[in-house]
Amino acid sequence: MRSIKFHILAFLFTIVAGQAWSQQVAEATGFEVDFETFTLDNGLKVIFHVDRSDPVVAVALTSHVGSSREKEGRTGFAHLFEHLLFLESENLGKGGLDKLSARIGGSGANGSTSRDRTNYFQTVPNDALEKMLWAEADKLGYFINTVTEPVLAKEKQVVKNEKRQSVDNRPYGHTQYVIDKNLYPKDHPYNWQVIGSLEDLQNATLGDVKEFFNRWYVPNNVILTVAGDFDKDQAKGWVEKYFGEIKRGPAIPELEKQPANLQQIKKLYYEDNFARLPELTYAWPTVPSYHKDAYALEVLASYLADGKNAPFYKELVAEQKLTPNVQMYNYTSELAGQLMMEIQAYDGKDLDSVHAAVEKTFKKFEAEGISEKDLKRIKAGQETAFYNSLSSVLGKGFQLAQYEIFANDPNMINKEIDFILAVTPEDVMRVYKKYVQDKPFVVTSFVPKGQTEFALENSQLAEVEEEQIVMGAEQEFDLEEEVTYERTPSSFDRTVEPPYGNSPKVKVPEIWEENLSNGLEIYGITNSEVPLVQFMLEIKGGMLLEDPSTTGVSNLLANLLTKGTRNKTPQELEEAIELLGATIRVNATDEKIIISGSTLSKNYEATLALVEEILLEPRWDTEEFELTKQQVISRIQQQKASPNNIAANEFKKLIYGTSHILANDNLGTEESVQRITMKDLQDYYTNNLSPNLASFLVVGDIEQDRAVTGVKDLTADWSVKKVNFKDLPELAAPEKSRVYFYDVPGAKQSVLHIGYPALAETDEDFFPATIMNYRLGGGSFASQLTQELREGKGYTYGIRSGFDGSTLKGPFLISSGVRSNITYEAVDLVKQILENYPKNFNEQDLEVTKGFMTKSNARKFETLGSKLQMLREISNFNRPKDFVLQQEETVRKITVPQIKALAEKYVDPNKMYYLIVGDAATQLDRLEQLGFGKPVLLNGEVK
Incomplete structure (x- = not known):
């Protein structure tokens, strides 16, 4: 790591101007992250950051091991x-950190793995800090003896299901595998994927696993970060107590930087079982994380591909109409980096024409470069994104550990903005010439089955291993088997869980509101933790005000509103937004049109002035209208390839029936979007967007008077209209359950959607039903569905249940992806859990539910996003400002008999729709055993 630090320090001497700029930013915002570091005798590095804004603390354990340290x-x-480290340790017992998290009100213990590090993290009320340190130390020093053959066999199935869900069962899922196999030589640690291969996972032995843990999970290879509201001296004592006696491991040598060193262009193609559109993906070898060139490469990628002013957008999207968008990003890791570009073409477009357009755009960039103005707008957006990444204590904790491991300097958290702002136009052209211009690259053509003619010429067939669906192929395991092991010695009794500290007092933010004469409601929260403001203008309507023959109008309108204004071209509008370091998005939902965004506090008024133009002065650009229609149709086509999208859309049809407008996808259909005219959009806009149907929500570094004045200016010329909402059909649960099947031949997983029309969020029973659902499927690892289908059987990577309502009745839904060859067994187990839940819910279940739902309120308002969500609930459902405290009281008072009654009423497995999207040839007939009659096939015939 010393070499990285040397390069960074050398680079600092070249960026005096950038430092001056960023110093002005720091002085203007007063934003700086204070932290303290120390190292235990066993080599454990510890980083503390104190933040008193909320009574919460984030704890993260980061091990310097990722897939690059594998064999x-x-x-x-x-x-x-x-996965394994969450399951059990010697002193936490079965359920491990997941079980503890549910009791103490944690945000849900989680982790992530990259090529170079693995981290474990969660945010908890600050009275649970000692418990968390005890638990994290138990994982590090008192865990490996609890891993047995059955535990390993089960978790292999969970991880394999994750791979099926994220890679094997989705369009273009194998692209990164093909890229990395060909970008890096066989002996390079980035040649394989982080998630590994199904074969390698299956072949892993218990001895392999223990060897890996003992090599890498040692204190001298780990960083502990604690960020939030806590006493540093007290926490130091706890860290020393729980971690201090864990033995140091062998010295771990640093890995040398290993650039890809590609010698020639490689072109590969593959026929994708799920793709409906051809996709081209490029990778150029670049530099590792925190290399001095990485910042200019980030700017290069953003300039070339992001937004309407981007050269690739102008050529490939607007001019040649080959694709709806181009994505480009610099993917850096510890040992090497790669500049990536992804282009999903329109239906029937030859990828050779896409490649020719890419080459043409590069040539133009070589001649013109990047302007100072473009560089300034990109930096403004990067600055805002940087502050957003540090807006939570967990975000700060993450970044401190990241900087310590990969930059050898946690104080990069206060310096990286210097590097971001120091990039010059010359730097951008220099890195382009050094890493892209006339340099070898890997390019893949993933095309739909039977459409190899669309692949790049002279491409070679890529090698991809596709899993076959084989019934009974998975390894059996028995988790009930009695296991004994020798305990790791300790100087004190670690089986005793530490007590809670002083109970945190829930701080409900002070909410202000104001009602304008035109009927618009304003709700706000002032919070100056970071120099940002987030806002949201919600207008009731959305798809509810559409004609069934032209569904998709509100979505098209939302898209078109950001495509220029009366006085600004689309490019000029986008540039004006970006120069402010702001984002402004317009989207349509089933029930609303929403204009939302974020900006630096100092640019609030200027950002709202642009919102005013977007809302009240549309451009109605005919060229952009046709382009937007084409982009939406492309999205609709691609959705037809995704089992998850298919399940969502087919489930809506079952829930709402054919006569309800919400049975439709709010994107519309290919046919309805083709029919929509500009006049349809203008009529919808003129008749339906009215301030008396709107609310404006704002949170962040801004006082009430200033926030309200901005909204008044925004809405002064917005006229009130009389808007008529049509009566909607009543929704009712089916009288008896029925199974519906949508066939996706060769699907590696079956996607399950099980449920019925249940409750509106305004119903009296909605929140009590949510309490009831926590132990069923709403509590992640604390839920019975997860414990039995994932932890007990290894059928799935994840499963959840929940009620989703608004002012209108919405569905109760259980959703999951399960491995194909146990589809019937998984659905039958869900059915059994639903049948037994009202009977077996007990006092212990209620205690866990109450513990989580009351203690978790301590972290309910930490981020700007969570505060904005609270305002949405107050505005949308007319809740009192202290509704969180009132709900907490409901949780405290609820009883086991009340939960049982709610479960009897709202989760009856015999009155639900059972929708399965999967491989009908192997799974359809078996589902008749559920006892709900012959399954209904929704598409085609099974061959």
């Missing part, structure tokens, strides 16, 4: 450990 043939181990 060929034993890939996926680092990610496998991310």
Whole structure:
């Protein structure tokens, strides 16, 4: 790491102007992250950051091990450990950190694995800090003896299901595998994927696993970060107590930087089982994380591909109409980096024409470069994104550990803005010439089945291993088997869980409101933790005000509103937004049109002035209208390839029925979007957007008077209209359950959607039903569905249940992706859990539910986003300002008999729709065993 630090320090001498600029920013915002570091005798590095804004604390354990430390043939181990460490340790017992998290009101213990590090993290009320340190130390020093053959066999199935869900069962899922296999040589640690291969995971032995843990999970390879509201001296004592006697491991040598060193262009193609559109993906070798060139490469990628002013947008999207968008990003890791570009073409477009357009755009960039103005707008956006990444205590904790490991300097948290702002136009052209111009690259053509003619010429067939659906192929395991092991010695009794500290007092933010004469409501919260403001203008309507023959009008309108204004071209509008370091988005939902965004506090008024133009002075650009229609149709086509999207859309049809407008996808259909005219959009806009149907929500570094004045200016010329909402059909649960099946031949997973029309959020029973659902499927690892289908059987990577209502009745939904060859078994187990839940819910279940739902309120308002969500609930459902405290009282008072009654009423498995999206040839007939009659096939015939 010393070499990285040397390069960074050398680079600092070249950026005096950038430092001056960023110093002015720091002085203007007063933003700086204070922290303290120390190292235990066993090598554990500890970083503390104190933040008193909320009574919460984030704890993260980061191990300097990712897939790059694995052996060929034993890939996926680092990610496998991310799973294993949550299950059990010697002193936490079965359920491990997940079980503890549910009791103490944690945000949900989680982890992530990259090529170079694995981290474990969660945010908890600050009275649970000692408990968390005890638990994290138990994972590090008192864990490995609890890993048995059955535990390993089960978790292999969970990880394999994650791979099926995130890679094997989605369009273009194998692209990164093909890229990395060809970008890096076989002996390079980035040649394989972080998640590993199904074969390697299956072949992992208990001995392999223990060897991996003992090599990498040692204090001298780990960083502990604690960020939030806590006493540093007290916490130091706890850290020393719980971590201090864990033995140091062998010295771990640094890995040398290993650039890809590609010698020639490689072109590959693959016929994708799920793709409906051809996609081109490029990778150029670049530099590792925190290399001095990484910042200019980030700017290069943003300039070339992001937004309407981007050269690739102008050529490939607007001019040649080859694709709806181009994505480009610099993917950096510890040992090497790669500049990536992804282009999903329109239906029927040859990828050779896309490649020719890419080459043409590069040539133009070589001649013109990047202007100072473009560079300024990109930096403004990067500055805002940087502050957003540090807006929570967990975000600060993450970044401190990241900087310590990969930059050898946690104080980069206060210096990286210097590097971001120091990039010059010359730097951008220099890195382009050094890493892209006339340099070798890997490019893949992923095309739909039977459409190899669309692949790049002279491409070679890529090698991809596709899993076959084989019934009964998975390894059996028995988790009930009695296991004994020798305990790791300790100087004190670690089986005793530490007590809670002083109970945190829930701080409900002070909320202000104001009602304008035109009927618009304003709700706000002032919070100056970071120099940002987030806002949201919600207008009732959305798809509810559409004609069934032209569904998709509100979505098209939302898209078009950001495509220029009366006085600004689309490019000029986008540039004006970006120069402010702001984002402004317009989107349509089933029930609303929403204009939302964020900006630096100092630019609030200027940002709202642009919102005013977007809202009240549309451009109605005919060229942009046709382009937007084409982009939406492309999205609709691609959705047809995604089992998850298919499940969502087919489930809506079952829930709402054919006569309800909300049975439709708010994107519309290919046919309805083709029919929509500009006049349809203008009529919708003129008749339906009215301030008396709107609310404006604002949170952040801004006082009430200033916030309200901005909204008054925004809405002064917005006229009130009389808007008529049509009566909607009543929704009712089915009288008896029925199974529906949508066939996706060769699907590696079956996607389950099980449920019925249940409750509106304004119903008296909605929140009590949510309490009831916590132990069923709303509590992640604390839920029965997760414990039985994932932890007990290894059927799935994840499963959840919940009530989703608004002022209108919405569905109760259980959703999951399960491995194909146990589809019937998984659905039958869900059915059994639903049948038994009202009977087996007990006092212990209620205690866990109450513990989580009351203690978790301490972290309910930490981020700007969470504060904005609270305002939405107050505005949308007319809740009192202290509704969180009132709900907390409801949780405290609820009883086991009340929960049982709610479960009897709202989760009856015999009155639900059972929708399965999967491989009908192997799974359809078996589902008749559920006892709900012959399954209804929704598409085609099974061959």
